Amino acid sequence: MGTYYGVKCVEQNGTLVGSHKPTVPILSTHVLVAVMFNGVWRIAVDVTSASELESFANEYSNGRWLRMTLYTISKDSVKQCVDKGRDYDVNYEK
Secondary structure (H helix, E strand, O other), X not given: OOOEEOHHHHHHHOXXXXXXXXXXXXXXXEEEEEEEEOOOOEEEEEOOOHHHHHHHHHHHHOOOOOEEEEEEEEHHHHOOXXXXXXXXXXXXXX
8 A cells, every 4th residue: 555645735846747647757756646536535645656556547547536646746845745634625626
């Protein structure tokens, strides 16, 4: 199971790199984080591992998640993105 981070922190400090597949190579100094949305809440999970990325991408493709957004963020910066649990942001664009 992946490491979880704070959603808003990842969105504010990371760089958007795609949907269910990254559009750029991920540097060794960075991690790949997926922000997953199920229609009610969001999570941010480390999917740097190819198996983790594939697992979440499959769940997205199978409809478990409505949106999957990928960010890259430096390993130093992501340490500040403490997991605060599910993000129930009612202002999140669905």
